[in-house]
Amino acid sequence: MQKNTEKEKDIILNVKRLKKHFPIHKGVFRHVAGYVKAVDGVDFFIKKGETLGLVGESGSGKTTLGRCIVRLYDPTEGVVEFHQNGGVKNLSNLKRREMNVIRRDIQMLYQDPNSSLDPRMRIGDIITEPLKIHRIGSPKQYKERAKELITMVGLKPHQLNMYPHQFSGGQRQRIGVARALSLSPELIICDEPVSALDVSVQAQVLNLLSDLQDEMKLTYLFIAHDLSVVEYISERVMVMYLGKLVEIASSEKIYKNPGHPYTEALLGAISKHEPGVFRRYILEGSIPDPSDPPPGCVFHTRCPYIKEICRNIVPALKEVKDGAGSFVACHRSDVLGLKGYN
Numbered sequence: 175m176q177k178n179t180e181k182e183k184d185i186i187l188n189v190k191r192l193k194k195h196f197p198i199h200k201g202v203f204r205h206v207a208g209y210v211k212a213v214d215g216v217d218f219f220i221k222k223g224e225t226l227g228l229v230g231e232s233g234s235g236k237t238t239l240g241r242c243i244v245r246l247y248d249p250t251e252g253v254v255e256f257h258q259n260g261g262v263k264n265l266s267n268l269k270r271r272e273m274n275v276i277r278r279d280i281q282m283l284y285q286d287p288n289s290s291l292d293p294r295m296r297i298g299d300i301i302t303e304p305l306k307i308h309r310i311g312s313p314k315q316y317k318e319r320a321k322e323l324i325t326m327v328g329l330k331p332h333q334l335n336m337y338p339h340q341f342s343g344g345q346r347q348r349i350g351v352a353r354a355l356s357l358s359p360e361l362i363i364c365d366e367p368v369s370a371l372d373v374s375v376q377a378q379v380l381n382l383l384s385d386l387q388d389e390m391k392l393t394y395l396f397i398a399h400d401l402s403v404v405e406y407i408s409e410r411v412m413v414m415y416l417g418k419l420v421e422i423a424s425s426e427k428i429y430k431n432p433g434h435p436y437t438e439a440l441l442g443a444i445s446k447h448e449p450g451v452f453r454r455y456i457l458e459g460s461i462p463d464p465s466d467p468p469p470g471c472v473f474h475t476r477c478p479y480i481k482e483i484c485r486n487i488v489p490a491l492k493e494v495k496d497g498a499g500s501f502v503a504c505h506r507s508d509v510l511g512l513k514g515y516n
């Protein structure tokens with residue numbers, strides 16, 4: 175184990191040059207005909223106790239990135255440093271047994287509470303299953319822990335004997351949260367946890383997540399495709415497009431003063447004052463094929479501000495000189511004066 179440097183003291187996760195390329199198999203002999211570059215060289219860090227939002231259209235690689243962190247997928251390349259108790263471990267090449275120990279500390283919360291909860295299991299068993307898998311505690315302790323967990327997420331102990339179908343969508347996601355909390359993790363990768371819920375219920379689940387974060391000093395990587403959900407919960411936001419991060423900035427900056435044309439386009443698709451009304455420039459076309467990404471800037475095929483350089487040269491994700499720790503990958507960011515939504 176390496177020691178933390180002073181600068182890394184408040185960092186929990188540091189991801190460097192992360193790639194996940196899925197092979198495409200073709201023909202009778204299933205030879206590899208190419209690769210889907212779902213995550214294609216991503217660098218970022220998460221600070222302890224913060225919520226880092228991750229947004230981008232469907233297919234941009236958000237879920238794959240989350241799954242690489244918890245090693246549900248083995249990354250093709252790159253480093254995922256997890257900082258804990260003053261030390262650092264690279265999760266991307268950790269042996270399975272060691273990784274299983276770390277899995278207690280990094281949990282995943284899924285989008286669809288219907289398919290992630292086993293319909294034949296009682297709630298009490300569902301939420302304490304991780305304890306059993308990791309062989310922590312005794313049956314008596316499972317019962318106690320189940321009561322604690324169900325209360326934490328705003329449900330009642332008598333509901334522990336019920337089955338998932340007896341609950342509403344919002345309640346089922348609360349059960350998903352209880353399960354994710356059962357091992358007292360430090361980091362939770364929330365993969366669109368409210369996307370499948372009615373708008374009226376979304377805020378309740380987001381409130382719950384943010385209360386639990388304060389109480390338990392949790393850190394979240396919060397994935398969403400909707401910028402308005404992320405704004406509500408995140409301190410900083412990352413924007414992903416076709417396997418690459420195109421912008422990282424504080425929530426406030428992203429909304430007031432976006433640095434990347436793709437971020438501006440995502441903001442243009444929502445309106446604070448007229449929900450459902452599309453304003454300004456709306457993204458046309460769809461996300462290109464990630465097995466054959468465009469050369470130069472990956473966004474150039476849909477960008478309204480394109481110049482020759484954008485077709486040929488890949489823009490690096492560079493720190494913006496605003497002293498606020500923002501990063502943008504755009505050749506023309508400085509001259510564009512992009513608009514936020516206010």
Ligand SMILES: Nc1ncnc2c1ncn2[C@@H]1O[C@H](COP(=O)(O)OP(=O)(O)O)[C@@H](O)[C@H]1O
Pocket residue numbers: 196210211212230231232233234235236237238239464
């Ligand atoms: N297991 C897989 N095998 C092959 N391709 C995959 C797999 N999972 C995702 N992909 C592809 O990777 C790209 C990114 O997908 P995903 O990470 O699910 O994006 P998002 O969560 O942003 O919608 C998509 O083109 C998707 O089809």
Ligand SMILES: [Mg+2]
Pocket residue numbers: 236237238
């Ligand atoms: Mg996804």
